[in-house]
Amino acid sequence: MAAGEVSKYAMESAYKDVERDALARTEAKDNPKAIVLGGQPGSGKSALAAEAAREFRGNGGAVVIDADRMREENPRYKQLSKEDPQNAADRTHKEAGEWATRLTMAAVEGRRNLVVDGTMRSPENIRELTNRLKENGYEVEARVMAVNPETSMTRARLRFEEQVAERGTGRFVNREQHDAAYTGMVESVRTLEREKLADTVRLYDANQRPVYENKLERGEWQKAPEAAQALQQERAREWTHAERRDYVSALYEINTLAKQREGVRDNVSYTVGTVASGESKEYQNVHEAAKAFKDAPAQEQPYVIRTERLPNGREAASQAGSTSVVERDGQREYGKWIANNDEALHRAYAEALKPEGDRTARPVIADRGELASKLDTARADLDRFEQSNTYQRAAAFDQMTKREALERHPELDGAYKQLHELKQSWTAQVSQDQRENSYFTARAELSEQLHRGQVPQGNVTVDESRRVIDAAAAHRGLMVRDPDELKRDVKGEVVAESSQHALVKMSDMIAVRYEKAALDREVQVGEKVAIQYAAGKNQVHELGKEPQHDQAREGRDMGR
Numbered sequence: 001m002a003a004g005e006v007s008k009y010a011m012e013s014a015y016k017d018v019e020r021d022a023l024a025r026t027e028a029k030d031n032p033k034a035i036v037l038g039g040q041p042g043s044g045k046s047a048l049a050a051e052a053a054r055e056f057r058g059n060g061g062a063v064v065i066d067a068d069r070m071r072e073e074n075p076r077y078k079q080l081s082k083e084d085p086q087n088a089a090d091r092t093h094k095e096a097g098e099w100a101t102r103l104t105m106a107a108v109e110g111r112r113n114l115v116v117d118g119t120m121r122s123p124e125n126i127r128e129l130t131n132r133l134k135e136n137g138y139e140v141e142a143r144v145m146a147v148n149p150e151t152s153m154t155r156a157r158l159r160f161e162e163q164v165a166e167r168g169t170g171r172f173v174n175r176e177q178h179d180a181a182y183t184g185m186v187e188s189v190r191t192l193e194r195e196k197l198a199d200t201v202r203l204y205d206a207n208q209r210p211v212y213e214n215k216l217e218r219g220e221w222q223k224a225p226e227a228a229q230a231l232q233q234e235r236a237r238e239w240t241h242a243e244r245r246d247y248v249s250a251l252y253e254i255n256t257l258a259k260q261r262e263g264v265r266d267n268v269s270y271t272v273g274t275v276a277s278g279e280s281k282e283y284q285n286v287h288e289a290a291k292a293f294k295d296a297p298a299q300e301q302p303y304v305i306r307t308e309r310l311p312n313g314r315e316a317a318s319q320a321g322s323t324s325v326v327e328r329d330g331q332r333e334y335g336k337w338i339a340n341n342d343e344a345l346h347r348a349y350a351e352a353l354k355p356e357g358d359r360t361a362r363p364v365i366a367d368r369g370e371l372a373s374k375l376d377t378a379r380a381d382l383d384r385f386e387q388s389n390t391y392q393r394a395a396a397f398d399q400m401t402k403r404e405a406l407e408r409h410p411e412l413d414g415a416y417k418q419l420h421e422l423k424q425s426w427t428a429q430v431s432q433d434q435r436e437n438s439y440f441t442a443r444a445e446l447s448e449q450l451h452r453g454q455v456p457q458g459n460v461t462v463d464e465s466r467r468v469i470d471a472a473a474a475h476r477g478l479m480v481r482d483p484d485e486l487k488r489d490v491k492g493e494v495v496a497e498s499s500q501h502a503l504v505k506m507s508d509m510i511a512v513r514y515e516k517a518a519l520d521r522e523v524q525v526g527e528k529v530a531i532q533y534a535a536g537k538n539q540v541h542e543l544g545k546e547p548q549h550d551q552a553r554e555g556r557d558m559g560r
Contacts (some may be wrong), residue, residue, distance in 0.1 A: 010075050015099050018070055019106055024149070027060035028111040034138045036130065036198065036257040038120030038188060039145030041068075041173040041183040043154030047208050048143055049117045065104050067096040068171060069117075081169040084428070085365075087158075090177065104129070107122035108136050108153055112521040121184030122143065130197040142198040144227070146234035147206045149182050151243070153251050163259035171366075186228050192227035201227050205234055239453035241391050244382045251375040253279030258368055263287040263348060270320065270345070276300035285446055289346035293321050298334035301325070304368040307344055320345055344377045381530070394450035407475035409524075415446045417499075455526055458499065462515065465500035472496045478511040483533060486512065490531045491543060494523045503527065514538065 035052040039045040049064060056062035071077045071092055100118075107114055107350055107424035114133070120126055131139050156173035163170030184536050192198050196216060203212035212230040214224050241249070252377040259265060263286040270289035272281025283289040289304060296302035304321030320342050324335045338349050351359055385391055396405040397412055405412055426435055446456050460468075473480045476495065480503075483490070492506035497516075502523050505511045512531075516522070523529060530546035534540040541547070 011095065011195065015102065018099065019103055022063045022103060023106065023110055023112065025061055026063055026112045026496060029060045029113055032111050032113050032138050033141070034070055034114040034116060034133045035143060036116045037118060037143050037183055039147065040149070040152050040185065041120055041178050042152035042159070043145035043147040044152070044155070045117055045207060047202065048158055052115045052143065056113045060113055061108040062115045063103065064115045066117040067100040070098040070099045072171070077124050080535055084171065086174045086180055088172065090174070095325050104341065108132065119181035119185065120188040121181040124185070125186045126188045127191060127195065127197060134285050140198045141200040141202070142192050143202045143204065144231065145163050146203045146211060146231045149178070150233055151206055151247065154247060154254070154410060158250050161254055161261065164261050164532055165257050186231060188227035189231050193221065193227050201226060202235065205535040213455060238453055239395065241385060242451065244385055248375070248378045248382050251371070252376050255371050255375055258365065258371055261366065263344070264368070269307050271305040272296070272302065273308065274300035274302045286344045286348045290345060290352045293336065294349065298323055298336060302336065304345070306345070326509055390453045394447065398447055406468050407471055410472040410496050411455050413468045413498050414458035414466060415450070415456040415459050416457060417460045418446065419443065435495065460499035461502050465498040466513065469496060469498040469501040473511050473513070478505060479509055481510060481512050483512055483514055483538065489533050492529065494525050494527045494529060497525055504531065522556055
């Protein structure tokens, strides 16, 4: 048989084992339910699938339709995952789809609850599946992962590297597979709602937190169908600091495991040569070095020198492989050996000595340069983000006292007002444990909003807002003036804002506190403005583009 070919009998036998096991573990139900999952590879569907399966415990269980996991029972895939890991999934896609369809039909005929773990890349397939389920009396719920493509692609690659490190093979997801699923999902989700193919539609973020839900009640959606828009919005939103940090961590782990898989360590190299020829060659890859040492004729007395770059910048060289010579009855006998100071070289040499058919296949992706570049870019992006106002504000809320945080970021007054009102709502019947739980839950939710770039709003009064902005001015070493006191035009930079006020710095020592309600438009921190005084609404202009006005004076004059 050609590479990757398996007999039809072996394939059918493998499928029957899967079907038999799935049906044996579950029970028929009068009113079965199907939970249909959607998400590109690496999006986190596995966690959703596990949770869905748990929900059916004690209620007949559920047959889980997971083409990727079923593929791992496919003997042809097992073979190809060693021979051609990058294309193994593509080359077995047809069988995986056929197995999933057959198992779904068997489960429906047996009235089993279902968890269908798919990508939802095809609206036509989703329509066909959900219609079949509803025709057979199923309640259908759709649960979809809304995940940024870089996050899912990175997760899929990390899973592959971890699987290879653990068992020698892994499920590789190439970019074409991933993107086909990612692109098709939007229309599938739109179709689910538009054609009412599911009784419930739920969306989840990368951490399995719900971000959208809609249910049919008497044939109509509870709210306007917007699942497709919510999916796109969640995918496109800016990453939080934790997500950027996790991305860097995942890329670092991928780089480390990829080097390990391909036998490369940044600080170690090997020189393989022979005494007889006086020639040698340097290798970064331990497997290549082991093979070169094995292939060199023993009578030429091959050797291996291991060079390690130490943290202090120095290099330490040691004999890692050598040739022994023994005289017996006038004949020279040669033997090769590997020193005990390099376990990686030991393993690689032992592997090289095996017959070719018995060697463990080492998938080579040949993209370490691209991976290293991605890691560098991600680290630089994380460094830049940590200097941003979004991160600084969220970190202040998480780590500082209320006073310190408000002095630096007075726009946090809405968040703190929410916490204050929560405390005020507690009655004497609320226990200390309940108070602590509700407080920390509320604080965690506010922190999450801040890390996503959202500024929580609260019922902050004008007086409360004024006190906060004045404290922020004092922290910046600024004296505060009121515009109605000055009755003049002001030029300067917006340096802070609270719920109802903006602080405009007009000189090194003076700032003007404006009520937002008294400005004719919103202003942003960092914006340079020219504000024309008026008894009603003050007119805000971009600095340098304001109309000429006789009373307009530079801030330094007004601060005298």
